[in-house]
Amino acid sequence: MNENTLETALAVIKKDWSILSSRIRTAEHDVITDHGHLNLRLHYPALRDAQATVEELIQTIALYLTHFSLPRKRVEAVYAAQEKMASAFERHQAISRLEQEARSLFIRARKSSQRTGEAGELLLYLLTEWMLDAPQIIAKMSLKTSTQMPVHGSDGIHVRFDAEAGRLIFYSGEAKLHSDLGQAIKSAVASIKAGSSREKMQHEIELVQRHIDFTGLGVAAQTALLRYLDPFDNTYNERLEVVTCLIGFDFAAYAGLTADGMEDPDASFKSLAVAKLRDVGPAFAKALTDAGLPRQRVELFLFPVPSVSVLRDLFQNQIGWTRD
Numbered sequence: 001m002n003e004n005t006l007e008t009a010l011a012v013i014k015k016d017w018s019i020l021s022s023r024i025r026t027a028e029h030d031v032i033t034d035h036g037h038l039n040l041r042l043h044y045p046a047l048r049d050a051q052a053t054v055e056e057l058i059q060t061i062a063l064y065l066t067h068f069s070l071p072r073k074r075v076e077a078v079y080a081a082q083e084k085m086a087s088a089f090e091r092h093q094a095i096s097r098l099e100q101e102a103r104s105l106f107i108r109a110r111k112s113s114q115r116t117g118e119a120g121e122l123l124l125y126l127l128t129e130w131m132l133d134a135p136q137i138i139a140k141m142s143l144k145t146s147t148q149m150p151v152h153g154s155d156g157i158h159v160r161f162d163a164e165a166g167r168l169i170f171y172s173g174e175a176k177l178h179s180d181l182g183q184a185i186k187s188a189v190a191s192i193k194a195g196s197s198r199e200k201m202q203h204e205i206e207l208v209q210r211h212i213d214f215t216g217l218g219v220a221a222q223t224a225l226l227r228y229l230d231p232f233d234n235t236y237n238e239r240l241e242v243v244t245c246l247i248g249f250d251f252a253a254y255a256g257l258t259a260d261g262m263e264d265p266d267a268s269f270k271s272l273a274v275a276k277l278r279d280v281g282p283a284f285a286k287a288l289t290d291a292g293l294p295r296q297r298v299e300l301f302l303f304p305v306p307s308v309s310v311l312r313d314l315f316q317n318q319i320g321w322t323r324d
Helices: 003-013 017-024 054-069 072-082 088-113 118-131 181-195 197-212 217-228 234-238 250-258 263-289 308-318
Strands: 025-028 038-045 136-140 157-163 167-178 237-249 297-305
Touching: 003 157, 003 217, 017 025, 017 118, 017 217, 017 297, 025 118, 038 054, 038 118, 038 263, 054 072, 054 088, 054 118, 054 308, 072 088, 072 118, 118 136, 118 167, 118 237, 118 297, 118 308, 136 197, 167 181, 167 308, 181 197, 181 237, 181 263, 217 234, 234 237, 250 263, 250 297, 263 297, 297 308
Parallel strands: 038 297, 136 157, 167 237, 237 297
Antiparallel strands: 025 038, 157 167
8 A cells, every 4th residue: 555645645635724714713722631532622713803703604614515515526526517617607507506405405414313513513524624634535414315324423524644653543523512511511422422332433434435435536545545444454453533523612701802991802712711621621531531431532622602502593594594
């Protein structure tokens, strides 16, 4: 196997997500826990005039619904067809139809699952691709509308090749949006525990083997990637399994921000958010250990917002989903 081939191929299908930095801020911190495999990440909506720009955040992330929901093969086929279209109007129509397809698919999948974490799943997808440099290899949303397709499990599957260690990192995602942080942690750890069984992980691997989106990957890269999923190949032993987990929750500190008399609202908020993380990190670590997961690798994205309920409603309005 040519590892450089796989590394190069995955780099080609990655996108430049840096534009998101205007809407999603990162709070650097030094918080660690006694869980040796838990990495804490802290992000929040950008502030303007001491207010969280949640509506602008939703408008921005909704632009990526197509890439999240549809297989790369489908999206790239439309892009390629555009090159042969004579007029700008035809090209606009093609993209509009693609976006409508993604929205319709997303809404149907969410209705069939009766879940309410739609915005969280899209945020986790973006943060995983952006912060972890790990492209999505299955658009599970496109499978969830099939009544014949059992796709219960993680909210997303991404991979990254660690050239230094010579390992493939296999990320399975869990997104939780809860007004109450304690409930969010409880729900997240329960989902991580359920998904950590060998039976559930094997199910995820089989989904990848059957439905992996190879668009953009050459034959050599495809072969190299599948070897990491084949238990009869020694390369299988060089795969790491990591859970990416996004927890969005109501954070009361937003209400205390004011542009009047506050020298730097952003710095003040970061300080408050990091202080919250000093409590949340150990609590999440303890919950993992208590659940019998002391060795589970987790990339935890904490995402405090003024109101989970408002964020969810804004997202559903943005994609044109009116609840029955």
